[in-house]
Amino acid sequence: MALTRQMKLGLNIVANGAHAAGWRMPQAQANAAMDIRLWKKMAQAAESARLHFMFWADGIAVRHSAKDDDELSYNGRIDVFEPFTIMAALAAVTERIGFVGSVSTTYNEPYHVARKFASLDYVSEGRCGWNVVTSWSEQEAYNFGRDAHMEHDLRYRRAEEFVDVVFGLWDGWEDDAFIRDKKSGRYFDPAKLHTLNFKTDLFAVKGPLNVARPIQAYPVIAQAGSSGPGQDLGSRIADLIYTAQKTRDSAVAFYSSVKAHGAAAGRSPDSMLVMPGILPVLGHTRQEAQDRYEQLQDLVHARLGLPMLADTFGDLSNLPLDGPLPAPLAGSNAVKSGHEALMRLAQQDGMTIRKLYKIMAGASGHNFVVGTPADVADQMEDWFTAHGCDGFNIMPPFLPEPAIEAFEWLVPELQRRGLFQTEYQGDGTLRGSLGLARPEPGSRSRLARAPAAKRSGHNSNLQPSDKTHEHVHP
Ligand SMILES: Cc1cc2nc3c(=O)[nH]c(=O)nc-3n(C[C@H](O)[C@H](O)[C@H](O)COP(=O)(O)O)c2cc1C
Numbered sequence: 001m002a003l004t005r006q007m008k009l010g011l012n013i014v015a016n017g018a019h020a021a022g023w024r025m026p027q028a029q030a031n032a033a034m035d036i037r038l039w040k041k042m043a044q045a046a047e048s049a050r051l052h053f054m055f056w057a058d059g060i061a062v063r064h065s066a067k068d069d070d071e072l073s074y075n076g077r078i079d080v081f082e083p084f085t086i087m088a089a090l091a092a093v094t095e096r097i098g099f100v101g102s103v104s105t106t107y108n109e110p111y112h113v114a115r116k117f118a119s120l121d122y123v124s125e126g127r128c129g130w131n132v133v134t135s136w137s138e139q140e141a142y143n144f145g146r147d148a149h150m151e152h153d154l155r156y157r158r159a160e161e162f163v164d165v166v167f168g169l170w171d172g173w174e175d176d177a178f179i180r181d182k183k184s185g186r187y188f189d190p191a192k193l194h195t196l197n198f199k200t201d202l203f204a205v206k207g208p209l210n211v212a213r214p215i216q217a218y219p220v221i222a223q224a225g226s227s228g229p230g231q232d233l234g235s236r237i238a239d240l241i242y243t244a245q246k247t248r249d250s251a252v253a254f255y256s257s258v259k260a261h262g263a264a265a266g267r268s269p270d271s272m273l274v275m276p277g278i279l280p281v282l283g284h285t286r287q288e289a290q291d292r293y294e295q296l297q298d299l300v301h302a303r304l305g306l307p308m309l310a311d312t313f314g315d316l317s318n319l320p321l322d323g324p325l326p327a328p329l330a331g332s333n334a335v336k337s338g339h340e341a342l343m344r345l346a347q348q349d350g351m352t353i354r355k356l357y358k359i360m361a362g363a364s365g366h367n368f369v370v371g372t373p374a375d376v377a378d379q380m381e382d383w384f385t386a387h388g389c390d391g392f393n394i395m396p397p398f399l400p401e402p403a404i405e406a407f408e409w410l411v412p413e414l415q416r417r418g419l420f421q422t423e424y425q426g427d428g429t430l431r432g433s434l435g436l437a438r439p440e441p442g443s444r445s446r447l448a449r450a451p452a453a454k455r456s457g458h459n460s461n462l463q464p465s466d467k468t469h470e471h472v473h474p
Pocket of ligand 1: 058133136244
């Protein structure tokens with residue numbers, strides 16, 4: 001029997017829900033983000049529904065663009081768990097579902113990140129993944145000794161080099177390096193240790209890592225930047241591309257661009273899964289779904305909505321909410337792809353300040369689908385069969401009810417259509433479950449590709465010092 005292509009599904013976690021006003025719904029659990037008991041139940045329910053993974057968005061700050069604490073007090077995304085901590089806790093109460101966490105290359109050190117993910121890969125028995133993000137919020141800069149967010153180009157230059165260091169640390173021990181030979185007294189085989197000795201103007205990391213090579217070699221690598229440099233990074237390193245796409249046409253165009261970038265980087269198209277976010281508002285009937293949607297949108301307070309436009313348009317609080325948008329500010333240093341999407345929306349006929357912030361509060365630029373489970377499944381099937389994606393990150397607008405409905409109404413509908421698995425696949429690891437190969441040492445690292453003498457000229461434009469000795473894997 002020919003194997004049919006099936007979609008991959010993740011559950012995307014944004015604080016207490018993907019709709020910024022969702023926590024205000026009467027049936028929402030407003031403190032969901034910090035309730036470990038809820039998350040344990042949620043992880044187990046997602047696993048019963050056979051979802052591939054849970055996926056945490058994250059930043060290292062209270063991320064906002066509010067002008068003062070009073071305006072900030074309308075923002076419901078303040079208190080969230082640190083991703084490694086929650087992923088480790090949930091790994092202990094599940095068996096098959098994976099956990100992907102966003103961890104920044106801008107406000108971290110690579111040794112820390114390599115070590116934590118290697119540890120989590122053992123703690124989860126091979127079920128973790130790293131969403132490599134470069135951060136977007138100015139607020140993160142203020143927590144790390146900077147008075148402005150690192151500039152977009154530099155963030156990506158740092159990200160490229162950061163992942164080289166992390167991959168190099170993971171590759172530092174061969175799989176069978178730890179012989180622990182009681183007789184001879186040798187704990188590891190020194191021929192199977194490849195100390196990194198990495199030194200450039202950005203990072204000086206000697207190594208080796210004090211954790212063995214991860215179970216998956218590299219935890220599943222996700223990447224979420226959609227700009228040119230974002231796609232370049234993704235096509236080199238990512239197993240999974242997370243993206244915000246509003247229409248089928250834009251999804252199809254993005255999908256083919258990702259796969260073409262991947263092919264140019266020598267990757268096979270199947271080794272990179274493109275998974276846009278989708279925010280479903282479900283109802284037993286279309287009317288019920290529409291009523292829920294309107295209720296959600298009516299809960300978007302202007303004090304919550306206006307700051308969402310502030311990075312692109314500045315302070316709009318003195319302008320009429322039902323009037324048109326002013327000209328945007330010059331150049332944004334935040335999410336280039338998000339900024340461009342916002343600009344496109346702003347230019348639509350009849351767009352007003354209120355309409356635009358409600359769109360942003362709803363799904364932060366992701367695709368909103370309102371309807372019955374069959375309606376939502378129709379759209380998912382359409383995008384999937386048109387090669388607009390390899391699956392979706394489901395973003396429940398609030399918690400827990402819409403997540404449970406996605407598991408109990410939407411997933412069975414997709415399964416009935418043969419579009420989604422009814423059992424986990426593979427060897428128990430997240431890579432296995434997603435049908436992704438375990439990377440060979442050095443296969444995604446620039447360190448292993450370029451001859452040592454030429455390495456100072458690689459495309460990061462960094463100048464390694466004279467003392468640099470970088471290990472090249474055989
Ligand atoms: C769909 C999507 C999800 C993202 N999730 C996060 C996140 O959880 N944490 C974070 O710090 N940055 C996140 N980012 C920001 C990216 O890492 C990157 O900094 C930003 O998108 C700028 O790059 P770009 O211009 O290439 O899109 C996300 C971006 C996109 C498009």
